[in-house]
Amino acid sequence: MKLKKIIGFIAFFIAIGMLIMLITRSRLLGLIIIALLLFLGYHCICCD
Numbered sequence: 001m002k003l004k005k006i007i008g009f010i011a012f013f014i015a016i017g018m019l020i021m022l023i024t025r026s027r028l029l030g031l032i033i034i035a036l037l038l039f040l041g042y043h044c045i046c047c048d
Contacts (some may be wrong), residue, residue, distance in 0.1 A: 009044050013037045 017037055021030050 006045055009041055013041050 017034060020033050024030065024033075
């Protein structure tokens with residue numbers, strides 16, 4: 001059950017990142033958003 005939750009988080013944040021990259025064409029902003037989403041995903045997985 002926990003693995004499904006992790007896969008759900010991953011899929012959700014990948015989808016958000018792809019959507020934001022469609023809207024913004026700036027690479028710097030994209031890299032910042034990617035870093036924030038990675039940090040948030042890590043925090044959700046490791047800190048119950």
